Structure formats: structure tokens, C-alpha cells
Amino acid sequence: MLFLKAQELSQIQDVFHANPLQDEREISQFYQDATEARTGDAYSGFVEKMDLLLEDSHRSYIHKLFIGHAGVGKTTELFRLKHRAEEKGFLTCMGRCDIDLDSGDIEYTDVLFYILDLLVNEANEAGLKISENTVKKIENYWKSDIELSRTISMQGEAEVSAGIGAEMGIKKVIGILANVRGILKNSAESKREIRMKIEPRSSELIHQIKDVIEEIREHLEKKKCPEIPFVILDGLDKIPLQQARKIFHENGSRFQGLPIHLLVTFPISLSYTPEYKDIQVWFPNPEKLPMIKIKNWQQGSYQPNYTEGVETVRSIIEKRAELSLFAEEALSELIRYTGGYIRDLFRCICDAALRARLRKSAKIEPEDARKALAVLESDINGRYSDELIGKMEDIYKGNKHVSSSEEITVLLQIGAVLEYNGTRWCDLHPLVEKWLVENNKIAG
DSSP: OOOSSBSSGGGHHHHSOSOOOOSHHHHHHHOOOOHHHHHSOTTOOHHHHHHHHHHHOSSSOOEEEEEOOTTSSHHHHHHHHHHHHHHTTOOEEEEEHHHHSOTTSOOHHHHHHHHHHHHHHHHHHTTOOOOHHHHHHHHHHHHSSHHHHHHHTOTTHHHHHTOOSHHHHHHHHHHHHHHHHHHHHHOHHHHHHHHHHHGGGHHHHHHHHHHHHHHHHHHHHHTTSOSSOEEEEESGGGSOHHHHIIIIIISTHHHHTOOSEEEEEEOGGGGGSTHHHHHTTTSOSOEEOOBOOSSOEETTEEOTTOOHHHHHHHHHHHHHBOGGGBOHHHHHHHHHHHTTOHHHHHHHHHHHHHHHHHTTOSSBOHHHHHHHHHHHHHHHTTSSOGGGHHHHHHHHTTOOBOOOOHHHHHHHHHTSEEEETTTTEEEEOHHHHHHHHHTTSSOO
């Protein structure tokens, strides 16, 4: 939980930390709608559209990608959507692949397993009984191979083996799934062994997921709730690009037949590759969460007197802290040079607040903001090689509607280039542009 709105600099770290807003009280207190500043259209809100889409999809399944830079606010939007879906009676599972799995090493079988894990646990928490027959199938899947069973090393099996009935069985299965999840998260060697055993039997794993879904739907129908479970997978936008290609391009068809609503985060850099078109066969009509525009590029030039983005970012800051804690020039520079990238903004506010406190000041002054921005500037400009400067100069000179290329894929992945409006309009991160111009790397 966040504290109340910051009244002094000693409270800045708590209200500007990088964690997403999760529970409804936090969201109510600190969330600021930025739809129009992101997309240019007040009637294009991601959560609002998804809310209606869920409401209207009674017999069709939503399988959708959610795309945006890491740190742009996707997870907060997903928690907002989760609360809305639950209010409407949807059985909603939200999984954090970057927390529960190893986001640096993840395969499609890990994701399929995680969907099964989420559904079984959510059904159990909702008091929806999974039949003994289905429970046995899941248990046997992990126990039928001696080496696999030994690798998982089922903890607590003896405690529940004497129990009778589906209730004890489901507890045993939940324990098995927890052990597998722990291995996929933490144990490289055991993870390889599990994958070697699961991959040839992935179709069987899919059948288990479908069996669980079928039973959940029967219960939901009796309760007169929406019948289709809703699974949200966050964190897949953070995985290495090559692994994302394997999951979404080489094995995207594995998810197509799952009779659930499925929303997954997706690396923005992969949306600038030739594979992106193929991936949309399995995940059509993707949604994007663009950066908040600090400047607005239209018809070959920046729109004069555009203030919507700056005002929106000021409102985001004002939701969390008294603006009197910032000198006006300091606040303006923090907003201008972070380019609508909320994670970078919050990082610099926290760093500037610490410097101000070390000076025994009650306010963030321009020099505090500039020192914090300088640290971020050094960080970002150390992420790319000189070979990419040509592409960045091209963007700087006005070619902002970029096409798919390996260069733009890398620049988006490292945050040197930011996407705006969700229409493939990109610009240099302001601190990248500043550094390149000041160091005569591109013509100013």
C-alpha cells in the first residue's frame, strides 16, 4: 500500500516507487487517466474497451496482445481491468510471469503450465470443485514418468496421500504445481529436465487445461456468471527477444485452441519485426499502450502550443505529491526530459528528492533535477553502439514513422527510441536527443 499524498520530501520514495498500482484503494487514490494524452482520442481507453469486449463476447474467445514499453503503465492497467472483470463475475486469473517464472529463460511449455496452475488455483479459491477424475489426470501426468516425478520431488505428498476425495486430491495437485513453478523459477538444471519430459507431451498438457476449463465453465453456468474464464499474463513483454519469438511465433498456435479469454503482454520491439504479422493470426487485434506525448508530431512537424501531455504528467505527479515540493523549473525539466516515460520520471523524481534532502532543502530545485536527469542520461546513452546513431539521426530529422528493421527493434528494446500514439510514430528519448546533439553525434 502507498502512503497518502506526499506532503514533504521524506515521503517521495514511497509514493513514486516503480511498483504498479494494484488494489482498488491505491488505484482510486493515485490513478490518473491519460488516454487522450497517450492516443489523441478520449474514447480509446484500453480498460474501457476491454471491459466492453468481455461483456459482448459470450461465445467467442478473446486472445489478445497488450503492447507497450516496459514501465509505461501496463501492469496498473491490467490490475484495473482485473478488478472490473471480477466485478462483472468473471473468473479472472492474473499471473506475473516476471515474478512467478524465470523471465530470462522461459519457453512456451512454461507458459502453458502456468495457465494450468493459475486456473486450478483460482478455481480452488473460488470454491469451484475440480472432479476427482480430472485431478487424477493432472497428478498422473507429473507422476507417470519416474525421472520427472523425482525431479519435482513432491513435497508433502505423504501428508495428503492418506486423504480421500477430490478436496484432498486438489490440494495435492496444487502442491505439485507449486513445486513445478518453483523449479521453473529457480532451478536451471531441473528446469531443463522438466522441459525435456513435457515438450513431447505438450498436447496432453493442453488437454488438461481444457478439462479444467470445461469444469470451471459448468460451475460458472450454474452460478449464472460469465462462463468463459479470463486469464491475464503480465511480464512476457520483458523476456529476451529470441525467446519471445519462440513462444509467440514458433508456438503461438498452441494457445489458439484454449477456450478462455487470454490477454498477454508482448515485447514492443517484436512488433517491429516481420514475424509480427504472423503472430496476429493467433492473437488478432492487439492493443497498445503508448507513451504520454510531451510533444505532438503531425504532418511532418511538431504541433505548436501542444500542452495536453505536459498537463497530464503534471496531474499524475500532483496525485502523488504536493507540487510545492518542486521548484517550477525543476518540475518542467523533469517532465520535458523524461518524454512521457513514467518509469523514468519516477526514477528521476526519487533521485532528485534524495539530493534535495542531502542539501537539507524542503524542495526539489533545478540543480537536483538536472543531476538526476544526468544519471539517467548516462545510463540510456550507454545502451547502444555507434552503429545505431545513423538510424537515430534519421528519426531526429523527421522520419518518425519508422518501419520494421533490426535497428529499430533494438532501439525500442533499450528505450533509446519511444513509440507514441500507437500508430508507429516514434521519437528519440529526449535525453538521447540531448546527448547526441551536445556531443555532435548528429547535426542539431
